[in-house]
Amino acid sequence: DVKVTQSSRYLVKRTGEKVFLECVQDMDHENMFWYRQDPGLGLRLIYFSYDVKMKEKGDIPEGYSVSREKKERFSLILESASTNQTSMYLCASSGSFERQYFGPGTRLTVT
Amino acid sequence: GQNIDQPTEMTATEGAIVQINCTYQTSGFNGLFWYQQHAGEAPTFLSYNVLDGLEEKGRFSSFLSRSKGYSYLLLKELQMKDSASYLCAVRDSRDSNYQLIWGAGTKLIIKP
Numbered sequence: 001d002v003k004v005t006q007s008s009r010y011l012v013k014r015t016g017e018k019v020f021l022e023c024v025q026d027m028d029h030e031n032m033f034w035y036r037q038d039p040g041l042g043l044r045l046i047y048f049s050y051d052v053k054m055k056e057k058g059d060i061p062e063g064y065s066v067s068r069e070k071k072e073r074f075s076l077i078l079e080s081a082s083t084n085q086t087s088m089y090l091c092a093s094s095g096s097f098e099r100q101y102f103g104p105g106t107r108l109t110v111t
Numbered sequence: 112g113q114n115i116d117q118p119t120e121m122t123a124t125e126g127a128i129v130q131i132n133c134t135y136q137t138s139g140f141n142g143l144f145w146y147q148q149h150a151g152e153a154p155t156f157l158s159y160n161v162l163d164g165l166e167e168k169g170r171f172s173s174f175l176s177r178s179k180g181y182s183y184l185l186l187k188e189l190q191m192k193d194s195a196s197y198l199c200a201v202r203d204s205r206d207s208n209y210q211l212i213w214g215a216g217t218k219l220i221i222k223p
Contacts, residue, residue: 031209040119042198042215043154050209058210090153094209099144102153 002027004103006091012109019078021106023091029101031094032074034058034066036087037105043090049074081110113137115214117199122220123189131184131197131217139204144211145173145184146198154198157184186219194221 007022025032033048035058045058047066055066063085067075074093078085086109092100115135123129135143142161146154160166160175160182172185184197196218200211 033210040215043200043213045210048210097141097209099156099159100211102155105151105153107151 002029002093002101004091004093004101006089006103006106008106009104010107010109012111013078013081014111015082017078017081017110019081019108019110021076021078021089021091021108023074023076023093023103024072025074025093025101026072027093027095027101028071029093029095029098030071031096032068033092033094033100034064034074034076035090035092036060037090038087046076081108083110086110113203113212115199115201115212117197117214117217119215120218120220122222123186125189125191125221125223127189128185128187129189129219131186131199131219133182133184133199133214135180135182135199135201135212135214137180137201137203137212140177141202141204143173143175143182144200144202145182146200148196148198148216150195157197189221191221191223193219195219 004025034046035043049055049068065077089106091103094100145157148154158173165174196216198216199214
Protein backbone atom coordinates (compact mmCIF):
# COMPACT_ATOMS: atom_id res chain seq x y z
CA ASP A 1 0.00 0.00 0.00
CA VAL A 2 1.09 3.53 -0.75
CA LYS A 3 2.06 5.47 2.30
CA VAL A 4 2.20 9.24 2.48
CA THR A 5 3.27 10.67 5.82
CA GLN A 6 3.31 14.22 7.10
CA SER A 7 5.58 15.50 9.85
CA SER A 8 2.86 16.69 12.24
CA ARG A 9 -0.88 16.18 12.71
CA TYR A 10 -1.30 19.38 14.72
CA LEU A 11 0.90 22.47 14.84
CA VAL A 12 0.54 25.79 16.63
CA LYS A 13 2.80 28.65 15.57
CA ARG A 14 3.02 32.37 16.22
CA THR A 15 2.58 35.10 13.64
CA GLY A 16 5.85 35.81 11.87
CA GLU A 17 7.43 32.41 12.53
CA LYS A 18 8.91 30.35 9.72
CA VAL A 19 7.05 27.08 9.44
CA PHE A 20 8.16 23.86 7.76
CA LEU A 21 5.72 21.12 6.81
CA GLU A 22 7.25 17.92 5.51
CA CYS A 23 5.75 15.18 3.41
CA VAL A 24 7.29 11.81 2.54
CA GLN A 25 5.96 9.14 0.17
CA ASP A 26 7.25 5.62 -0.25
CA MET A 27 6.01 4.70 -3.74
CA ASP A 28 8.59 6.39 -5.96
CA HIS A 29 5.92 8.76 -7.31
CA GLU A 30 7.02 11.52 -9.65
CA ASN A 31 4.29 13.96 -8.70
CA MET A 32 3.73 15.54 -5.31
CA PHE A 33 1.23 18.19 -4.27
CA TRP A 34 0.49 20.55 -1.40
CA TYR A 35 -3.10 21.63 -0.80
CA ARG A 36 -4.88 23.63 1.84
CA GLN A 37 -8.45 22.90 2.77
CA ASP A 38 -10.81 25.38 4.37
CA PRO A 39 -14.53 24.93 5.12
CA GLY A 40 -16.68 25.60 2.08
CA LEU A 41 -13.71 26.13 -0.23
CA GLY A 42 -12.62 22.59 -0.96
CA LEU A 43 -9.07 21.64 -1.81
CA ARG A 44 -6.92 24.45 -3.18
CA LEU A 45 -3.57 23.69 -4.76
CA ILE A 46 -0.63 25.65 -3.35
CA TYR A 47 2.30 24.10 -5.22
CA PHE A 48 3.13 20.89 -6.98
CA SER A 49 6.27 19.15 -8.15
CA TYR A 50 6.63 16.70 -11.03
CA ASP A 51 10.28 15.85 -10.50
CA VAL A 52 13.16 16.44 -8.12
CA LYS A 53 14.01 20.14 -7.90
CA MET A 54 11.06 20.98 -10.18
CA LYS A 55 8.12 22.95 -8.85
CA GLU A 56 5.16 24.83 -10.22
CA LYS A 57 2.78 27.26 -8.62
CA GLY A 58 -0.77 26.20 -8.01
CA ASP A 59 -3.77 28.43 -7.47
CA ILE A 60 -2.69 30.08 -4.18
CA PRO A 61 1.13 30.16 -3.91
CA GLU A 62 1.42 33.56 -2.22
CA GLY A 63 3.09 33.36 1.18
CA TYR A 64 4.39 29.83 0.55
CA SER A 65 7.45 28.20 -0.95
CA VAL A 66 8.40 24.55 -1.50
CA SER A 67 11.45 22.37 -1.73
CA ARG A 68 11.98 18.99 -3.35
CA GLU A 69 15.58 17.88 -2.99
CA LYS A 70 14.78 14.15 -2.99
CA LYS A 71 12.10 12.30 -4.91
CA GLU A 72 10.34 11.01 -1.81
CA ARG A 73 10.21 14.28 0.12
CA PHE A 74 8.29 17.49 -0.58
CA SER A 75 8.42 20.34 1.92
CA LEU A 76 6.09 23.31 2.26
CA ILE A 77 7.51 26.45 3.84
CA LEU A 78 5.60 29.37 5.27
CA GLU A 79 8.22 32.12 5.25
CA SER A 80 6.41 34.31 7.79
CA ALA A 81 3.26 32.70 9.14
CA SER A 82 0.11 34.80 9.30
CA THR A 83 -3.26 34.12 10.90
CA ASN A 84 -4.92 33.71 7.49
CA GLN A 85 -2.71 30.68 6.93
CA THR A 86 -4.50 28.81 9.70
CA SER A 87 -5.84 25.80 7.82
CA MET A 88 -5.65 22.06 7.17
CA TYR A 89 -2.68 21.26 4.93
CA LEU A 90 -2.78 18.10 2.86
CA CYS A 91 0.06 16.53 0.94
CA ALA A 92 -0.57 14.09 -1.92
CA SER A 93 1.48 12.07 -4.37
CA SER A 94 0.75 10.26 -7.61
CA GLY A 95 2.40 8.39 -10.43
CA SER A 96 1.74 9.18 -14.07
CA PHE A 97 -2.01 9.11 -14.78
CA GLU A 98 -2.74 7.60 -11.39
CA ARG A 99 -4.96 8.75 -8.59
CA GLN A 100 -3.59 10.95 -5.85
CA TYR A 101 -2.78 9.43 -2.48
CA PHE A 102 -3.12 11.73 0.51
CA GLY A 103 -1.24 12.05 3.74
CA PRO A 104 -3.15 12.38 7.04
CA GLY A 105 -3.00 16.19 6.99
CA THR A 106 -1.54 18.84 9.28
CA ARG A 107 -3.89 21.15 11.09
CA LEU A 108 -1.94 24.39 11.47
CA THR A 109 -3.04 27.16 13.81
CA VAL A 110 -1.27 30.51 13.64
CA THR A 111 -1.88 32.77 16.63
CA GLY B 112 -13.10 28.86 -17.11
CA GLN B 113 -12.85 25.59 -15.25
CA ASN B 114 -15.54 24.74 -12.76
CA ILE B 115 -16.91 21.81 -10.82
CA ASP B 116 -20.30 21.96 -9.09
CA GLN B 117 -21.62 19.69 -6.38
CA PRO B 118 -24.43 20.18 -3.86
CA THR B 119 -23.10 21.52 -0.57
CA GLU B 120 -24.99 19.16 1.70
CA MET B 121 -27.37 16.21 1.47
CA THR B 122 -29.26 14.20 4.05
CA ALA B 123 -30.33 10.57 3.73
CA THR B 124 -31.64 7.77 5.90
CA GLU B 125 -29.75 4.68 7.00
CA GLY B 126 -30.46 1.78 4.65
CA ALA B 127 -31.61 4.03 1.80
CA ILE B 128 -29.97 5.02 -1.50
CA VAL B 129 -28.49 8.45 -2.26
CA GLN B 130 -27.15 9.97 -5.48
CA ILE B 131 -24.56 12.76 -5.34
CA ASN B 132 -24.26 14.73 -8.57
CA CYS B 133 -21.24 16.48 -10.02
CA THR B 134 -21.18 18.69 -13.10
CA TYR B 135 -18.00 20.01 -14.62
CA GLN B 136 -16.77 22.47 -17.20
CA THR B 137 -13.13 22.04 -18.13
CA SER B 138 -10.98 22.80 -21.16
CA GLY B 139 -10.29 19.10 -21.66
CA PHE B 140 -11.11 15.86 -19.91
CA ASN B 141 -8.96 12.93 -18.91
CA GLY B 142 -10.85 11.25 -16.09
CA LEU B 143 -13.07 11.96 -13.11
CA PHE B 144 -12.41 10.87 -9.53
CA TRP B 145 -14.57 10.51 -6.47
CA TYR B 146 -13.02 10.67 -3.00
CA GLN B 147 -14.52 10.20 0.45
CA GLN B 148 -13.36 12.36 3.35
CA HIS B 149 -14.41 11.83 6.95
CA ALA B 150 -14.26 14.87 9.20
CA GLY B 151 -10.69 15.69 10.21
CA GLU B 152 -9.20 13.00 7.99
CA ALA B 153 -7.55 12.84 4.57
CA PRO B 154 -9.52 12.09 1.38
CA THR B 155 -9.54 8.44 0.32
CA PHE B 156 -10.09 7.24 -3.23
CA LEU B 157 -13.46 5.76 -4.15
CA SER B 158 -13.71 5.57 -7.93
CA TYR B 159 -12.36 6.65 -11.30
CA ASN B 160 -14.28 7.08 -14.57
CA VAL B 161 -12.71 7.95 -17.90
CA LEU B 162 -15.26 6.38 -20.27
CA ASP B 163 -19.01 6.89 -20.30
CA GLY B 164 -21.08 4.52 -18.25
CA LEU B 165 -21.45 3.03 -14.82
CA GLU B 166 -18.66 1.60 -12.68
CA GLU B 167 -19.82 -0.52 -9.75
CA LYS B 168 -17.83 -1.33 -6.64
CA GLY B 169 -19.87 -3.00 -3.95
CA ARG B 170 -22.31 -0.52 -2.41
CA PHE B 171 -20.83 2.35 -4.38
CA SER B 172 -21.27 3.07 -8.09
CA SER B 173 -20.12 5.99 -10.21
CA PHE B 174 -21.53 7.14 -13.52
CA LEU B 175 -20.06 9.40 -16.19
CA SER B 176 -21.47 11.19 -19.22
CA ARG B 177 -18.70 13.11 -20.97
CA SER B 178 -21.05 14.76 -23.47
CA LYS B 179 -23.09 16.24 -20.62
CA GLY B 180 -20.15 17.03 -18.35
CA TYR B 181 -21.89 15.06 -15.63
CA SER B 182 -21.16 12.37 -13.09
CA TYR B 183 -22.89 10.93 -10.09
CA LEU B 184 -21.90 8.77 -7.15
CA LEU B 185 -24.57 6.33 -6.02
CA LEU B 186 -24.42 4.93 -2.51
CA LYS B 187 -26.71 2.00 -1.67
CA GLU B 188 -27.70 0.45 1.66
CA LEU B 189 -26.46 3.50 3.49
CA GLN B 190 -24.66 3.00 6.77
CA MET B 191 -23.93 5.52 9.50
CA LYS B 192 -20.23 5.32 8.64
CA ASP B 193 -21.02 6.75 5.18
CA SER B 194 -21.52 10.14 6.83
CA ALA B 195 -18.67 12.07 5.23
CA SER B 196 -17.86 14.59 2.54
CA TYR B 197 -17.66 13.34 -1.04
CA LEU B 198 -15.29 15.15 -3.38
CA CYS B 199 -15.49 15.15 -7.16
CA ALA B 200 -12.29 15.93 -9.10
CA VAL B 201 -11.52 16.14 -12.82
CA ARG B 202 -8.22 15.71 -14.61
CA ASP B 203 -7.92 18.19 -17.45
CA SER B 204 -6.37 16.51 -20.50
CA ARG B 205 -4.52 19.68 -21.45
CA ASP B 206 -2.55 19.52 -18.24
CA SER B 207 0.59 17.46 -18.54
CA ASN B 208 1.40 17.57 -14.87
CA TYR B 209 -1.51 15.54 -13.57
CA GLN B 210 -3.23 18.21 -11.58
CA LEU B 211 -6.83 17.70 -10.57
CA ILE B 212 -9.57 20.30 -10.48
CA TRP B 213 -11.56 19.80 -7.28
CA GLY B 214 -15.16 20.46 -6.40
CA ALA B 215 -15.90 21.92 -2.96
CA GLY B 216 -17.37 18.61 -1.80
CA THR B 217 -20.80 17.37 -0.71
CA LYS B 218 -21.35 16.77 2.98
CA LEU B 219 -23.57 13.71 3.38
CA ILE B 220 -25.47 13.33 6.65
CA ILE B 221 -26.97 9.93 7.42
CA LYS B 222 -29.85 9.80 9.87
CA PRO B 223 -31.02 6.65 11.68
